[in-house]
Amino acid sequence: MSEIKAKLRSEIERLLKDRFVDVFIAFKKADAPLRPQPAFFRNTNELDDLEYNGLCQNNLANYLTRYPKDTKIGIVVRGCESRSVNALVVEKQHPRENLYMIGIPCQGIVDIRKIFNRVGEEVANYSEFQDEVSVVFKGEQIKFPRKEVLHDSCLRCVHPNPINPDILLGDPVPEGDPSIVRQSVESFQALDKEKRYALFRQEAERCIRCYACREACPMCYCTECFVDHATPRWTETSISPAGTQAWHLIRAFHMAGRCTSCGACERACPMDIKLTYLTDKLNEDMLATYQFEAGMDDTTQPPFASFNLDDKNRFVV
Amino acid sequence: MIYILEKKKLDQTLQDWSSKYEVIAPQFVDGVLQFHPVHPNSELALNESINTRYPPKSLFLPQSEVMLRYNPKSNQLEDVKVLPEERIILGIRPCDAYAVTLLDTVFITEENSDPYWLARRSSTIIVGLGCNNPHSTCFCTTVGNGPFNHEGMDALMTEMDDVYFIEPFSDKGDALFSGLPIASEEEQLKVKRHQTQVTESMTIAFETENLKQTLDNLFDTDFWGKISESCLGCGVCTFLCPTCFCFDIVDEVQRNERVRNWDTCMFRIYSQEASGHNPRPTRAERTRQRLMHKYSYLPDQIGKIGCTGCGRCVRYCPVGLDIRAMLRAASDFESEVIHAG
Amino acid sequence: MPDNGHNPYEPTPMHIIRAYFESNDNSLKTFELTFDDHKDCEAFFNKYNPGQFCQLSIFGKGEAPFGIASAAWEGDFVRFTVQKLGSFTKHIHTFKAGDPIGMRGPLGNGFPLKDWKGKNLVIIGGGCAFSTLYALTKHVHHPENRLDFDQLVVIYGARTSGLCMYKHDIQSWYQREDIEIHQAIDVPEEGWSHHVGYVPDVVKEVAPSPMNAVAVVCGPPIMTKYTLPTLVDLGFAPEDIFISLEKRMKCGIGKCGRCNIGSKYICKDGPVFSLAELQALPADI
Numbered sequence: 034m035s036e037i038k039a040k041l042r043s044e045i046e047r048l049l050k051d052r053f054v055d056v057f058i059a060f061k062k063a064d065a066p067l068r069p070q071p072a073f074f075r076n077t078n079e080l081d082d083l084e085y086n087g088l089c090q091n092n093l094a095n096y097l098t099r100y101p102k103d104t105k106i107g108i109v110v111r112g113c114e115s116r117s118v119n120a121l122v123v124e125k126q127h128p129r130e131n132l133y134m135i136g137i138p139c140q141g142i143v144d145i146r147k148i149f150n151r152v153g154e155e156v157a158n159y160s161e162f163q164d165e166v167s168v169v170f171k172g173e174q175i176k177f178p179r180k181e182v183l184h185d186s187c188l189r190c191v192h193p194n195p196i197n198p199d200i201l202l203g204d205p206v207p208e209g210d211p212s213i214v215r216q217s218v219e220s221f222q223a224l225d226k227e228k229r230y231a232l233f234r235q236e237a238e239r240c241i242r243c244y245a246c247r248e249a250c251p252m253c254y255c256t257e258c259f260v261d262h263a264t265p266r267w268t269e270t271s272i273s274p275a276g277t278q279a280w281h282l283i284r285a286f287h288m289a290g291r292c293t294s295c296g297a298c299e300r301a302c303p304m305d306i307k308l309t310y311l312t313d314k315l316n317e318d319m320l321a322t323y324q325f326e327a328g329m330d331d332t333t334q335p336p337f338a339s340f341n342l343d344d345k346n347r348f349v350v
Numbered sequence: 351m352i353y354i355l356e357k358k359k360l361d362q363t364l365q366d367w368s369s370k371y372e373v374i375a376p377q378f379v380d381g382v383l384q385f386h387p388v389h390p391n392s393e394l395a396l397n398e399s400i401n402t403r404y405p406p407k408s409l410f411l412p413q414s415e416v417m418l419r420y421n422p423k424s425n426q427l428e429d430v431k432v433l434p435e436e437r438i439i440l441g442i443r444p445c446d447a448y449a450v451t452l453l454d455t456v457f458i459t460e461e462n463s464d465p466y467w468l469a470r471r472s473s474t475i476i477v478g479l480g481c482n483n484p485h486s487t488c489f490c491t492t493v494g495n496g497p498f499n500h501e502g503m504d505a506l507m508t509e510m511d512d513v514y515f516i517e518p519f520s521d522k523g524d525a526l527f528s529g530l531p532i533a534s535e536e537e538q539l540k541v542k543r544h545q546t547q548v549t550e551s552m553t554i555a556f557e558t559e560n561l562k563q564t565l566d567n568l569f570d571t572d573f574w575g576k577i578s579e580s581c582l583g584c585g586v587c588t589f590l591c592p593t594c595f596c597f598d599i600v601d602e603v604q605r606n607e608r609v610r611n612w613d614t615c616m617f618r619i620y621s622q623e624a625s626g627h628n629p630r631p632t633r634a635e636r637t638r639q640r641l642m643h644k645y646s647y648l649p650d651q652i653g654k655i656g657c658t659g660c661g662r663c664v665r666y667c668p669v670g671l672d673i674r675a676m677l678r679a680a681s682d683f684e685s686e687v688i689h690a691g
Numbered sequence: 692m693p694d695n696g697h698n699p700y701e702p703t704p705m706h707i708i709r710a711y712f713e714s715n716d717n718s719l720k721t722f723e724l725t726f727d728d729h730k731d732c733e734a735f736f737n738k739y740n741p742g743q744f745c746q747l748s749i750f751g752k753g754e755a756p757f758g759i760a761s762a763a764w765e766g767d768f769v770r771f772t773v774q775k776l777g778s779f780t781k782h783i784h785t786f787k788a789g790d791p792i793g794m795r796g797p798l799g800n801g802f803p804l805k806d807w808k809g810k811n812l813v814i815i816g817g818g819c820a821f822s823t824l825y826a827l828t829k830h831v832h833h834p835e836n837r838l839d840f841d842q843l844v845v846i847y848g849a850r851t852s853g854l855c856m857y858k859h860d861i862q863s864w865y866q867r868e869d870i871e872i873h874q875a876i877d878v879p880e881e882g883w884s885h886h887v888g889y890v891p892d893v894v895k896e897v898a899p900s901p902m903n904a905v906a907v908v909c910g911p912p913i914m915t916k917y918t919l920p921t922l923v924d925l926g927f928a929p930e931d932i933f934i935s936l937e938k939r940m941k942c943g944i945g946k947c948g949r950c951n952i953g954s955k956y957i958c959k960d961g962p963v964f965s966l967a968e969l970q971a972l973p974a975d976i
Contacts, residue, residue: 066486068670071580091669095582154400155485239380241404241413243589244617245668248582261619264778269602271609272414301668303586304403305382417700420750425791427750429701462699462944569973596948599700599941603751608700613947620949623939624777627912629976639975643951650954 037137038085040202041109044135046077054107054133058096060089067145067159067168071096085109087143087161087179092297094118094251097127105131111139113186113295115195116328117251120291124338126254129331136195138206140164140179141187142296146305148182186296186309189214196329214294218317221310233278233311239304240277242270246308247284249301252291259283285311290319290335293328352533352541353516355507360514364388364440367526371475372437374409376402385409385439396441397509399483401660405592406446407453409439410470411612413589417466417599418608432469438526441479445490445660447502449592450476455652456595466610475522478503482510482548487661489555489674495658497552498545508541515541555674557681558655562646564684569638573683577676578637580669581616587663587673588614588640593656596620615639641676699944702748702793703731705769710787713772715853719819720784721760721772724794736763738797740804741826742935742963745796746943747771747783755779756940756958758909759797760822760857762829764836769794770826772856774819798943799962802827802907802933804839811842813899815918817890817910818854821847823935824909825857828870837869844899848875848890848914852883873897891917894925901926907933907963912976919966929967936962936969936976952976 041059048054061072061082069084071091093108094117100106106127110118115136122129148156148168158169167176180188191209195201221229244260247253259267260280268283269276285308292312299308319325323336336344355363367373373388376395383395383402419428450471457467481488481497490496500506504523507514515533518524533541568574588594589612598613613620616637621630630636648656657673664672704727713719726732741762746754755777761770775784786792802823812831816824828845830836845864849855855874864872875886875893886893890910899906906922908915915934922932938950938957945959953972955961964972 063670064672064675065664065667065670068667068672070670073579096580154398155483157486235380239382241585241589243585243614245582245584245586248584249668261617269604270598270600271602271611273602275604301582301584301586303590303666303668305380422751425750425793427701427704427793429698456946456948459945462697462946464946465698566973595946597941597946599754599947601751601753606751608750613949615948621939623937624780629938635975642953642973643948647951647954 037203038083041085041135041137042080042083044200044202045074045080045083045107045109048107048133049074049077054105056100056104057107057109058093059109060084060091060093063088066157067148085137086159087140087166088145088159090142090145090184090297090300091249092117092251092295094121095249095297097121097132097251098254100127102127103131105133107133107135109135109137110195110198111137111142112190112193112195113139113293114251115198116192116293116326117295119196119328119331120293120335121251121254122331123328123334124291134195134198134200136198136201138195138201138203139187139190139193140206141183141190141193142300143179143182144184144300147184151177151182184296184300186294186299189217189294189313191294192326192329197331214313215317217310218314221314233281234274236306236308237274237277237281239306240272240281241304242272242277242280243303245301245303246298246306249297250288250292251295251297252288253284259287281308281311285315288312289315290323290325290337291327292316351518352538353518353527353530354533354537355514355516355527355530357509357512357514360394365390367438370436372435373440374437375440385442388440394441396479397482400485400665401443401446401662403590403662403666405449405590405660405662406439406442407449407592407595409474410450410467411453411457411595411597413612415466415610416607417610420606420608422603422606432466434470434473436473436475438475438477440477441507442476442503443481443660444478444497444499444501444503444506445488445495445658446592447476447478448495448499449502449658449660451502452593452648452652452654452656452658453595475504475526476502477516477523477526478506480506480508480545480548482508482544484548484552485661485665487664488552488659489661490659491549491552492555492674493558493655493657493659496549498549508545510541510544555659556677558645561677561680562649564680565642565646567684567688568680569642571683571687572634573680573687574638575632575634576683577671577679578633581633581637581671582668583616583618583633583636584668585612585614585616586666586668587671588612588616590662590666591657592660592662593644593658615643641673641680645677699795700942702746702754702795703735704728705792705794707786707788707790707792708768710790713856713858717784718775719772719854719856720775721770721856722783722786722792723761723768723770724792725768727791732767735769735797736767739763740797740801741830742801742823743797743799744823744943744962745769745771745794745798746940747773748793748795749779749782750793752779752782754793754795754941754943756798756937756943758820758823758826758935760826762826762833764833765829769796772819772822795943798958800960802963804830807905808839809903810840811900811902811904812840812844813904813906814843814845814847815890815894815906815908815910816845816847817914817918818849819856820909820911820935820937821849821856824907827907828864832867832870841903842871843869844871844873844897846873846875846890846893846897848877848886848893848910850877852876852880889917890914891921894918894921898925901928901931905931905933907935909935923966929970930965932966933963934966934969936964938976 057074156168268279377386457464504520644656705724709723757771941947945956950957
């Protein structure tokens with residue numbers, strides 16, 4: 034991975050030196066243990082802090098909507114991230130010509146909580162090499178296969194290779210098997226209604242309405258979210274089953290045709306709430322009904338955000 | 351005076367208590383470490399090296415709390431009396447217990463004391479547990495606290511070998527343990543040595559002597575924009591924080607209740623005014639408010655830093671922002687930009 | 692631990708006895724409220740001091756803060772003038788005499804009248820923020836209170852003559868000898884014989900003397916922004932200039948954390964601050 038990081042660094046240097054971009058969004062070294070952070074590089078002398086490894090757990094496309102549309106933004110993207118960028122371009126959140134995507138085929142994001150659960154809370158010195166990762170715990174180095182500590186969304190990933198980047202660093206990796214996520218959705222569907230509701234209720238019960246899921250999601254960029262609207266108030270802001278369940282369900286529906294299954298929402302949640310089972314289901318529905326996957330290019334309109342006269346449902350007219 | 355409770359006798363002690371009190375202690379609930387009522391089958395998680403995810407301030411200031419009920423037709427009030435059970439909170443860490451005393455200065459005042467907070471406070475006995483293995487994200491000693499501080503506790507437990515050594519700090523705390531064997535002088539020294547050793551093993555994360563002045567000097571600079579660039583503007587840091595207390599009051603019309611909910615200065619709408627004006631329009635101002643509330647304004651108001659170093663904001667920030675690094679950056683920024691320039 | 696048994700979040704039950712529009716566009720409506728329980732009335736006036744505010748409460752709609760626009764001697768009622776701006780104020784505008792409503796107050800510090808004894812008062816208000824200054828003027832008008840103060844100058848600007856509040860009463864002030872009243876509107880109108888211009892310019896024109904005087908300013912942020920330097924130029928010291936501030940509020944009693952400027956809460960340590968106090972606080976407004 035450090036080879037990729039070196040390549041990434043020199044590419045970012047070139048872009049900044051030539052003023053090809055105003056800002057480059059990538060990751061920098063951790064302050065909190067094992068937590069590399071999103072970073073916004075503007076000068077080449079800042080690049081000593083550059084970081085790139087499996088612990089880089091945020092979807093960087095999230096930051097695109099913060100900049101005026103004439104800002105020239107460079108961004109490093111993995112598979113799902115590149116799709117989020119494309120989806121944002123389709124929704125006119127930033128013009129493609131003002132974006133420079135450096136694509137890196139993804140080996141999957143490491144779920145740091147899986148490492149904590151497996152080894153212990155006080156781990157340090159993460160490193161990775163090929164398909165293994167290692168940490169130091171109580172002075173001892175412990176290695177394990179990367180696959181065993183990948184985030185759940187990455188285990189179901191279909192498109193790890195960046196789509197339409199301006200430049201690709203590293204060799205493409207095999208695409209994922211779409212039947213994995215389909216099976217995971219189908220096995221949830223196969224449960225009876227009461228069981229499904231019980232699982233949903235149990236997950237929603239822990240929610241503390243911090244909206245980390247919303248803020249970590251690149252597609253949640255509304256200047257006023259429906260939960261913040263006061264006249265009328267659509268949902269309760271209190272911690273109650275009704276309010277919280279409404280929050281989870283409605284946000285999932287707002288993601289239909291837009292979500293790229295990156296899992297940033299689950300990784301952001303401080304209470305370890307499962308969320309992707311809802312959006313995965315909606316994504317499968319979009320695939321089956323409209324043969325549509327978000328972000329596979331930067332021009333095709335999502336079915337629910339566009340209208341054609343030969344659309345299946347003309348009730349909108 | 352230090353009592354000795356053998357670990358294997360803890361279950362019996364809890365059983366004895368449960369006839370008079372509800373006992374609340376850390377347990378894994380759906381895989382997440384939280385404070386939860388203790389039942390006969392409960393498996394306590396007292397000796398974890400990490401604190402609970404959700405802070406125990408929720409036991410005194412619930413995230414959603416019904417303050418008043420009203421009859422919408424007659425517009426009459428039906429007051430809500432808070433009559434919580436007599437309860438014991440067991441296994442609270444020094445950072446969280448100290449945080450409760452900081453919140454006392456907000457809610458218990460000469461005029462307008464908060465009756466809901468008061469009722470819960472006065473019916474609770476707090477038995478704390480010292481931290482044998484402070485985590486690398488803990489920084490209690492940096493902010494004037496420590497892994498075996500007892501402020502806010504009726505009794506403090508220190509776990510060593512197969513026993514808990516218990517120091518009572520109030521009559522209520524003493525009454526809970528007074529039947530137990532008493533530690534010898536030698537044992538007491540051993541406990542104190544252990545506590546001191548652990549406390550001294552913690553490193554200081556940032557200097558606090560000039561911190562307030564530094565932050566005040568930085569108020570009008572672009573420091574805040576720089577350090578908050580990756581901030582998502584969610585509520586994780588403030589909701590998991592044991593000293594944050596800001597709340598919103600809303601009328602929930604479907605249940606005819608006036609409810610108090612935790613709120614956060616990190617949300618844009620927090621300070622949004624009806625006229626459209628927002629005194630804190632960007633993340634920079636909101637981050638400034640959060641840091642200065644804890645490290646400048648609360649020191650002005652109560653003479654103490656409003657942070658107890660529990661580390662939750664460091665561990666659970668979705669983008670890995672570390673408040674310790676932000677405060678170190680403040681001192682660096684001040685010397686580089688203000689003094690040098 | 693203190694426990695005086697009083698729940699500060701519980702609204703006092705009140706009823707509206709009078710409700711009438713102040714402005715010709717019906718955007719401003721005045722309500723006068725009486726107490727359902729006389730004990731509450733006594734408790735209120737024991738604490739009341741002009742410059743304070745109350746949280747008006749409507750179950751199912753919430754609460755909002757409004758400056759008290761009446762003086763204690765006017766009677767056992769409390770007056771508020773409400774501008775129709777958001778969902779709460781829109782709702783309260785539909786209220787009429789006889790309707791029940793809740794009130795929490797009086798809240799805040801109010802004007803430091805004891806410190807102003809023997810001084811000249813220069814009262815400067817703009818738009819609908821004039822309500823508490825009206826309360827102050829009415830308080831001073833009472834013969835007993837009048838003796839506490841020397842000269843009284845009132846400068847009150849509204850955008851148009853139709854938007855001017857308390858018109859009828861203010862008309863009578865021109866006939867009094869114990870007050871110098873200056874009204875202003877932004878642009879000339881037919882039939883308007885008083886000042887034309889923005890309040891800061893009118894203040895320059897009137898040029899009140901800072902000798903043994905305090906100035907108290909209440910108005911929209913843009914008016915305050917230019918009036919304060921004008922007063923400083925006229926020679927008023929920051930300790931003698933007072934402003935009433937506003938911010939989004941919820942609890943009104945210094946507990947919910949929302950309305951702070953630095954280490955001060957507008958609801959508890961304010962809303963009245965001297966310019967000197969404000970200058971020591973960060974610019975968080």
